[in-house]
Amino acid sequence: MKIDLPRLLDNLNRYSEIGRVQEIGVERIALSDEDKVARDLLKNQMEAAGLEVLIDELGNMIGLRKGLEEGAPVAFGSHLDTVYKGGRFDGALGVLAGLEAIHKLNDEGITTKKPLALINFTNEEGVRFAPDMMGSHVYSGQATVEEIWQSEAYDNPKDTVKGRLEAIGYLGDMKTGSMALDSFLELHIEQGPTLETDGIDIGAVNMVQGIYWTRYTIKGQANHAGTTPIGYRKDAGYAAAQIMQFIGDYPRKADDRVLTTVGTVSFEPNAINIVPDAASFTLDLRSVNAEALKKAQKAIDAFIENLIKSSGLELEKEEMVRFTPVQFDSGIVKLVRSEAEVLGLTVREMPSGAGHDAQMMAAMCPSAMIFVPSVKGISHNVQELTLDADIENGANVLLNIVLSLASKA
Amino acid sequence: MKIDLPRLLDNLNRYSEIGRVQEIGVERIALSDEDKVARDLLKNQMEAAGLEVLIDELGNMIGLRKGLEEGAPVAFGSHLDTVYKGGRFDGALGVLAGLEAIHKLNDEGITTKKPLALINFTNEEGVRFAPDMMGSHVYSGQATVEEIWQSEAYDNPKDTVKGRLEAIGYLGDMKTGSMALDSFLELHIEQGPTLETDGIDIGAVNMVQGIYWTRYTIKGQANHAGTTPIGYRKDAGYAAAQIMQFIGDYPRKADDRVLTTVGTVSFEPNAINIVPDAASFTLDLRSVNAEALKKAQKAIDAFIENLIKSSGLELEKEEMVRFTPVQFDSGIVKLVRSEAEVLGLTVREMPSGAGHDAQMMAAMCPSAMIFVPSVKGISHNVQELTLDADIENGANVLLNIVLSLASKA
Numbered sequence: 001m002k003i004d005l006p007r008l009l010d011n012l013n014r015y016s017e018i019g020r021v022q023e024i025g026v027e028r029i030a031l032s033d034e035d036k037v038a039r040d041l042l043k044n045q046m047e048a049a050g051l052e053v054l055i056d057e058l059g060n061m062i063g064l065r066k067g068l069e070e071g072a073p074v075a076f077g078s079h080l081d082t083v084y085k086g087g088r089f090d091g092a093l094g095v096l097a098g099l100e101a102i103h104k105l106n107d108e109g110i111t112t113k114k115p116l117a118l119i120n121f122t123n124e125e126g127v128r129f130a131p132d133m134m135g136s137h138v139y140s141g142q143a144t145v146e147e148i149w150q151s152e153a154y155d156n157p158k159d160t161v162k163g164r165l166e167a168i169g170y171l172g173d174m175k176t177g178s179m180a181l182d183s184f185l186e187l188h189i190e191q192g193p194t195l196e197t198d199g200i201d202i203g204a205v206n207m208v209q210g211i212y213w214t215r216y217t218i219k220g221q222a223n224h225a226g227t228t229p230i231g232y233r234k235d236a237g238y239a240a241a242q243i244m245q246f247i248g249d250y251p252r253k254a255d256d257r258v259l260t261t262v263g264t265v266s267f268e269p270n271a272i273n274i275v276p277d278a279a280s281f282t283l284d285l286r287s288v289n290a291e292a293l294k295k296a297q298k299a300i301d302a303f304i305e306n307l308i309k310s311s312g313l314e315l316e317k318e319e320m321v322r323f324t325p326v327q328f329d330s331g332i333v334k335l336v337r338s339e340a341e342v343l344g345l346t347v348r349e350m351p352s353g354a355g356h357d358a359q360m361m362a363a364m365c366p367s368a369m370i371f372v373p374s375v376k377g378i379s380h381n382v383q384e385l386t387l388d389a390d391i392e393n394g395a396n397v398l399l400n401i402v403l404s405l406a407s408k409a
Numbered sequence: 410m411k412i413d414l415p416r417l418l419d420n421l422n423r424y425s426e427i428g429r430v431q432e433i434g435v436e437r438i439a440l441s442d443e444d445k446v447a448r449d450l451l452k453n454q455m456e457a458a459g460l461e462v463l464i465d466e467l468g469n470m471i472g473l474r475k476g477l478e479e480g481a482p483v484a485f486g487s488h489l490d491t492v493y494k495g496g497r498f499d500g501a502l503g504v505l506a507g508l509e510a511i512h513k514l515n516d517e518g519i520t521t522k523k524p525l526a527l528i529n530f531t532n533e534e535g536v537r538f539a540p541d542m543m544g545s546h547v548y549s550g551q552a553t554v555e556e557i558w559q560s561e562a563y564d565n566p567k568d569t570v571k572g573r574l575e576a577i578g579y580l581g582d583m584k585t586g587s588m589a590l591d592s593f594l595e596l597h598i599e600q601g602p603t604l605e606t607d608g609i610d611i612g613a614v615n616m617v618q619g620i621y622w623t624r625y626t627i628k629g630q631a632n633h634a635g636t637t638p639i640g641y642r643k644d645a646g647y648a649a650a651q652i653m654q655f656i657g658d659y660p661r662k663a664d665d666r667v668l669t670t671v672g673t674v675s676f677e678p679n680a681i682n683i684v685p686d687a688a689s690f691t692l693d694l695r696s697v698n699a700e701a702l703k704k705a706q707k708a709i710d711a712f713i714e715n716l717i718k719s720s721g722l723e724l725e726k727e728e729m730v731r732f733t734p735v736q737f738d739s740g741i742v743k744l745v746r747s748e749a750e751v752l753g754l755t756v757r758e759m760p761s762g763a764g765h766d767a768q769m770m771a772a773m774c775p776s777a778m779i780f781v782p783s784v785k786g787i788s789h790n791v792q793e794l795t796l797d798a799d800i801e802n803g804a805n806v807l808l809n810i811v812l813s814l815a816s817k818a
Contacts, residue, residue, distance in 0.1 A: 084678040085631065127680045192636030209635060213681055222494065224788040225670035225693040226618060227601030227762035230660045232786060237671050238657035244650030251639050261634035262646050263681045265674055269493045271536050272622055272672045272691045272729075273763075274789045282681045284634040320681075353636035354682075377641060380683045381631040 001104065001403065003395045008100040009388060015041070015080070015096065016088035025382025026088045030081035030123035030134070031059070031164035038080045039170060042095065042120055049102050051118065054179075055172025057145045059122040059165045060135040062179065065102060067115035067406065072182040074112070074406040075365075076101070076398060077119035079135070079357060083127050087189075087384020089391075093372075094187045095120050097395035101402055112406035114182055121357045122170075128153050129161050131321055136360035139177045177364070183332060183405055184361035187370045187398045189386045191354050193377025201345035201393050203371030204336035206328050208352040208359040209259075210293045212285040213321035216243070216304065219314040222269060222277035233275050237267050239313055240279035246303050247283055250296060257292035259353070260285055260300075282320075288351045290324050325351075326359040329366035332401070336370055339400045345393050354379075370397050410513065410812065412804040417509040418797060424450070424489070424505065425497035434791025435497045439490035439532035439543070440468070440573035447489045448579060451504065451529055458511050460527065463588075464581025466554045468531040468574045469544040471588065474511060476524035476815065481591040483521070483815040484774075485510070485807060486528035488544070488766060492536050496598075496793020498800075502781075503596045504529050506804035510811055521815035523591055530766045531579075537562050538570050540730055545769035548586045586773070592741060592814055593770035596779045596807045598795050600763050602786025610754035610802050612780030613745035615737050617761040617768040618668075619702045621694040622730035625652070625713065628723040631678060631686035642684050646676050648722055649688035655712050656692055659705060666701035668762070669694055669709075691729075697760045699733050734760075735768040738775035741810070745779055748809045754802050763788075779806050 018038045019028035028034040042061060046053050051063030064073065078094025098118045105112070121139070126132025129151045137143050149162035165171035190196075195203055220236035247260045261284040268278035283300065287293040301317075308315045333349065340347035352359075352369060361367045372394035375385040427450070428443035430436045437443040451470060455462050460472030473482065487503025507527045514521070530548070535541025538560045546552050558571035574580035599605075604612055629645035656669045670693040677687035692709065696702040710726075717724045742758065749756035761768075761778060770776045781803035784794040 083683055084680055125682075127682075132682070190636065191633045192638070193641060211635065221787075222790040223786070224600045224763055224790075225672060226620065226668060226695045226764065227599065227788060228668075228786060229601070230665065230668065232602060235657065235670075237653070237674070241650050241653030241657055241671065244646070245654045248644065248647035248650055256639065259635060259637075259639065261644075261682070261684055262650065263634060263676065263683050263685060264679045265646065265676050267672065267674050270673045271493055271789075273534075273536075273541070273670070273693050274492060274672050275670055276672060277790075284682050286635045354633055355635065377632070377637060378630075379633040379636060380680075381633075381686070 001108065001399055003100045003104050003392065003399050005388065005392045007103065008097060008391065008395055011096050011099065012088065012092065015092050021085055022382045024088060024385065026082050026086055027084055028080065028082045029084065029128050030125060031129065031161065031168060035081055036168035042080065045099060046118065049099065049106060051102065054174045055170055056174040056176040057172060058135050058138050058148060058176045059170035059172065060139055060176060061120040063118040065116040068111055068113045071114060072180040073115035073117035074183055074402055075117040075119055075181040076185040076402055077121065078186050078188060079121045079124035081123055081125050083125050083380045085382050086380055087382065089189045089384060089386050090191065090379055091124055093189060093391065097187050097398050100395055101399040104399060112403065114406040116402065116406055117181065124357055128155065133355055133357055133360050136357035140360045140364040141177055142360065142363060145176050181365045183365050184358060184367040185332065185398065185401055186356055186358040187394050188356060189374045189379065190371040191374050191379035194350065195371060195373040196375060196377065200348045201390065202340040202347040202397055203350045204333050204347055205352045205369035205371055206333045206349045207288060208326045208356060209286045209288050210290055210325040211321055211323045211355050212293060212297055214283045215280065215318040215320055216283065217278060217280040217316040220277050223275045225273040225275055228275060234312055235275045236279040236313060237276035239307055239311055240265065240281055242307060243304050244281060247300055250300065254299065255292060255296060257289050258285060258287040258296040286353065288325055323355065326362050328362055328368040332366055332368035335401050335404060336368060336397065339404065340397050343396055370394055410517065410808060412509045412513050412801065412808055414797065414801045416512065417506060417800065417804055420505050420508065421497065421501065424501050430494055431791045433497060433794065435491050435495055436493055437489065437491045438493065438537050439534060440538065440570065440577060444490055445577035451489065454508060455527065458508065458515060460511065463583045464579055465583040465585040466581060467544050467547050467557060467585050468579035468581065469548055469585060470529040472527040474525040477520055477522045480523060481589040482524035482526035483592050483811055484526040484528055484590045485594040485811055486530065487595050487597060488530045488533035490532055490534050492534050492789045494791050495789055496791065498598045498793060498795050499600065499788055500533055502598060502800065506596050506807050509804055510808040513808060521812065523815040525811065525815055526590065533766055537564065542764055542766055542769050545766035549769045549773040550586055551769065551772060554585050590774045592774050593767060593776040594741065594807065594810055595765055595767040596803050597765060598783045598788065599780040600783050600788035603759065604780060604782035605784060605786065609757045610799065611749040611756040611806055612759045613742050613756055614761045614778035614780055615742045615758045616697060617735045617765060618695045618697050619699055619734040620730055620732045620764050621702060621706055623692045624689065624727040624729055625692065626687060626689040626725040629686050632684040634682040634684055637684060643721055644684050645688040645722060646685035648716055648720055649674065649690055651716060652713050653690060656709055659709065663708065664701060664705060666698050667694060667696040667705040695762065697734055732764065735771050737771055737777040741775055741777035744810050744813060745777060745806065748813065749806050752805055779803055
């Protein structure tokens with residue numbers, strides 16, 4: 001069975017206008033007004049497709065399609081939120097290809113044995129509220145609704161998750177995680193260059209890298225840039241620069257099994273002629289190898305502690321995220337391979353470098369992912385692009401796996 | 410003759426309440442509402458002291474006291490604006506000790522031969538509008554009013570110098586620089602530790618360090634922190650870290666005749682899981698030695714250009730300030746020494762590490778500065794402090810030099 005590509009592309013275009021940035025970019029931050037517009041559209045489309053729409057306490061949206069039998073539904077989906085200046089496919093593809101699968105089953109008059117559940121998870125990206133993969137994190141029982149509700153926006157501590165859910169009308173009454181799932185499947189763009197570079201159509205994702213997020217704040221002393229001899233300074237900014245360079249050097253010189261990124265930085269008071277008395281920055285550290293991840297974090301922390309000690313500065317460290325690598329269900333991964341091959345597509349088993357809702361869901365039900373190529377591997381960027389043919393391939397694989405999983409007794 | 414210390418301390422306390430921060434700090438950003446409050450108070454006090462108050466097109470405030478003879482006045486003063494989270498003495502001491510000198514002459518019924526001019530220059534600090542030493546820069550004929558009026562606030566391009574002058578009521582009609590001056594003298598805190606450390610009462614400032622300010626912006630490519638192999642990245646943040654470390658290392662390892670400070674930094678899009686596509690930071694570079702200054706700037710620029718070339722990034726460079734070292738008038742410097750010695754104070758000739766209005770004024774008339782000790786050398790900080798005895802010493806030296814300069818035929 002094959003999906004209706006023009007219908008899916010039309011719908012992707014429609015959502016990409018919600019928070020559009022430049023030619024083909026999208027900025028639809030979780031729990032923003034743009035997120036609300038996209039959610040409202042999805043809710044209407046789910047209802048029009050005959051789904052029962054459930055909203056849970058964290059705003060996760062579940063569109064339920066009855067099966068011939070009662071029981072836990074075969075679930076699939078992703079997220080509609082994006083990063084700042086993001087792309088149109090990261091997240092939206094998984095939700096809208098899932099909706100297209102429902103449409104196709106409606107077109108063909110097919111009712112599966114097991115029920116189906118199309119899910120749009122809240123705040124996968126985590127750019128304004130921590131943690132990322134928020135909705136699936138709680139859905140899979142790894143955090144409580146109450147603690148996550150209190151999470152404050154990075155740019156405005158008065159904005160909480162609960163406050164924003166209320167503001168956009170998505171503080172639902174379904175208890176998060178209360179519906180058991182048969183399985184969870186997520187179609188997503190690769191967000192890296194390997195499939196495109198090697199000419200492979202489909203990635204059968206068998207694991208997700210571990211992710212550690214840490215925020216470091218160094219405290220020194222503000223002083224005049226022109227009158228304070230170098231030996232008298234407690235320069236938080238210079239210390240931060242040394243650490244940021246060490247972090248950047250690490251995968252290039254010490255251990256290339258990890259990826260390191262310093263994505264955010266700020267100085268206080270941030271004035272051109274004042275030695276900074278505070279410097280804050282974040283570390284995003286990832287590896288498919290749990291040992292390499294721990295080793296790198298330890299090496300970076302040791303470097304920082306030595307520097308702090310020897311320079312009379314002070315350190316604050318916040319461990320924001322500690323996700324160890326996650327294995328996906330080998331049965332579903334095999335199914336991704338076999339369904340892709342049946343469709344005449346080339347397929348490769350591979351790890352995911354990015355975090356995804358599916359890695360959270362793996363804690364509660366058999367889960368896996370389908371990757372399609374990203375042009376030049378560009379993602380989290382307004383240039384993000386996946387070709388129509390790859391969208392079609394990925395959506396077809398998703399449809400056929402859903403059929404295969406849901407038809408089983 | 411000696412000033413009235415309690416009266417001067419009372420007045421310093423009064424101004425330190427305008428924009429007060431924490432125990433003893435002050436935040437009175439140039440052209441802010443707090444600046445207006447301080448200006449209004451000074452205007453009233455100048456008028457009450459019998460001065461004719463002139464406001465020029467850049468908001469410079471001049472309080473004129475007639476002499477027995479016509480001609481160019483002996484001028485003295487400083488500035489009432491501060492940095493963010495600044496101190497109570499940086500600038501205000503020079504203005505208010507000048508006002509105290511006027512009060513003392515009034516008390517004693519003395520009219521000098523030459524007229525006197527007490528000046529409060531606009532925006533010496535330059536933390537919100539470039540350039541710093543703005544008022545004296547234009548007064549001394551080194552920039553035009555028209556170009557400076559257009560300067561935009563760093564935090565809001567809609568705020569211009571002219572707009573803010575209008576908003577606070579200090580867009581005056583006197584042509585900036587139209588009044589010739591006999592000489593200019595500025596009393597200021599040292600803002601460094603040397604006088605206190607060596608137990609010297611008074612600094613006779615014979616020159617001011619050269620200052621170069623440069624803003625660098627590195628452009629790379631935004632990409633996903635978890636999926637983009639290190640070799641594919643164009644990481645503007647990592648490049649910035651390498652450069653910022655090189656800049657910090659330079660005076661520590663390559664040439665200790667210069668001071669380097671990176672006081673501001675920002676990344677775009679500044680998200681934890683996105684490789685930065687832009688990183689911007691400023692360099693504050695100073696030296697008493699013009700050759701060392703040029704050499705350091707050249708070395709830093711060469712490092713940056715090599716890094717940019719080898720990493721496929723792009724660079725934007727803005728030369729914000731290029732002040733070469735300035736020599737003060739040797740006659741007035743000698744007068745500072747001799748008047749201090751007459752008062753029984755220890756005195757040392759020294760350079761200024763910070764930029765000051767007097768260095769601008771040196772281009773139009775004989776100028777010099779008097780320094781008093783800063784406790785622990787702390788400045789541009791809410792902890793900034795100068796002891797009462799040092800305030801008294803500095804104000805007495807100022808008063809007696811003014812008398813000496815203005816009594817001359």
